[in-house]
Amino acid sequence: MLLYDSIMTTEFEQALGRLSMPVFILDRNGMCLYPTGGGQFVLPDMPLGTAKPVPMYGNVFLPLSADANVILMAQQADGTAGDVLLMVDSMMTNILSSTSPILDETGVYRRAIKEEVSGADLELLAQEHHIDLEMQRCVILFQATQPRAESTITVLSNLVPCADGDTLVELDRHTVVLLKDMTQMDEPDDLEEYTGAVVETVLTEAGLSLTVGIGETRQTLSALGESYREAQRAIDVGKVFRPDEHIFIFRKLMLERLLMEIPQDTAQHYHALLFNRKTARLINEEMLFTIEMFFRKDLNLSDTARQLYIHRNTLVYRLDKVQRLIGLDLRKFEDAVTFKILYELKKCITDRQSTVR
Numbered sequence: 001m002l003l004y005d006s007i008m009t010t011e012f013e014q015a016l017g018r019l020s021m022p023v024f025i026l027d028r029n030g031m032c033l034y035p036t037g038g039g040q041f042v043l044p045d046m047p048l049g050t051a052k053p054v055p056m057y058g059n060v061f062l063p064l065s066a067d068a069n070v071i072l073m074a075q076q077a078d079g080t081a082g083d084v085l086l087m088v089d090s091m092m093t094n095i096l097s098s099t100s101p102i103l104d105e106t107g108v109y110r111r112a113i114k115e116e117v118s119g120a121d122l123e124l125l126a127q128e129h130h131i132d133l134e135m136q137r138c139v140i141l142f143q144a145t146q147p148r149a150e151s152t153i154t155v156l157s158n159l160v161p162c163a164d165g166d167t168l169v170e171l172d173r174h175t176v177v178l179l180k181d182m183t184q185m186d187e188p189d190d191l192e193e194y195t196g197a198v199v200e201t202v203l204t205e206a207g208l209s210l211t212v213g214i215g216e217t218r219q220t221l222s223a224l225g226e227s228y229r230e231a232q233r234a235i236d237v238g239k240v241f242r243p244d245e246h247i248f249i250f251r252k253l254m255l256e257r258l259l260m261e262i263p264q265d266t267a268q269h270y271h272a273l274l275f276n277r278k279t280a281r282l283i284n285e286e287m288l289f290t291i292e293m294f295f296r297k298d299l300n301l302s303d304t305a306r307q308l309y310i311h312r313n314t315l316v317y318r319l320d321k322v323q324r325l326i327g328l329d330l331r332k333f334e335d336a337v338t339f340k341i342l343y344e345l346k347k348c349i350t351d352r353q354s355t356v357r
Contacts, residue, residue, distance in 0.1 A: 024038055104129070115225035122222055136217055138179075139231045140214050142210050145211055148208065152170075152208070161198075195212055209246070238253060238256070241344065301315055
């Protein structure tokens with residue numbers, strides 16, 4: 001198995017030996033490739049695209065993300081076997097990507113995005129493959145939200161309208177980057193409209209739901225890694241603050257990115273200044289829905305009342321109650337901003353607590 005042979009270096013074997021538990025490497029028939037003489041194992045049903053550890057008969061199995069024909073296995077001793085396999089999968093994939101030769105233009109872009117090559121080496125590769133070192137590009141990161149037999153790159157290649165300067169780059173079976181030639185975009189909002197059309201088309205035509213992150217435009221090939229990291233960050237932050245959305249733009253998440261940087265104890269302290277037992281009775285789900293709609297309508301009383309199907313005076317009455325209890329008049333911009341920030345801090349706290357668990 002060529003992929004297996006390229007990974008199993010002496011350095012990697014030594015790394016496996018330092019793990020907290022033995023890890024076995026199998027082929028798709030369950031035959032043990034490492035360590036030698038390990039025998040054969042019965043494999044669970046693992047359809048193509050399986051990305052999570054699968055337990056069976058006291059063992060845990062995980063197909064290698066770079067090649068589903070390579071199976072990782074560990075014994076389920078204390079509940080940490082799955083985490084160990086995920087770590088080994090990441091290690092093997094990194095070794096593979098750093099040692100495998102670049103065969104085409106897409107490979108150069110992939111390494112540039114992952115910041116695996118830079119400086120003079122990147123310039124030489126770009127020259128060899130006739131890639132422009134300077135060109136306005138941005139990273140659009142597509143992540144499939146559910147596994148499927150057909151790779152994401154196959155779906156996008158068939159459905160995404162690409163201009164001459166655009167390039168699709170596969171990172172794994174579920175993750176694809178579109179390097180978008182921004183010289184084709186007249187207005188900043190054009191990129192959002194384009195991405196929305198792609199997401200809708202892929203969902204309609206292929207039944208594939210996508211989560212998308214969009215980084216900032218960069219002028220040079222060497223800076224594409226920054227745009228890629230921004231696209232990743234946009235998805236991470238967007239999922240916390242806007243869970244109902246699917247497209248997240250880095251430059252439009254400035255407030256949310258700022259809030260994510262606030263230490264948890266500080267966030268909890270300031271959130272509790274407004275949202276506590278004393279205010280819980282008034283600031284309930286109905287009131288929060290009213291306030292959120294008021295913010296969406298840019299603090300316009302008439303538009304908000306119309307959207308909520310209530311009388312304008314009813315809305316005024318509710319906002320007056322909020323002002324009397326917490327001292328913020330949400331009809332004033334500064335007070336509305338204060339309320340919005342303190343309310344959004346809850347999402348940061350909840351996200352970090354779930355991550356810790």
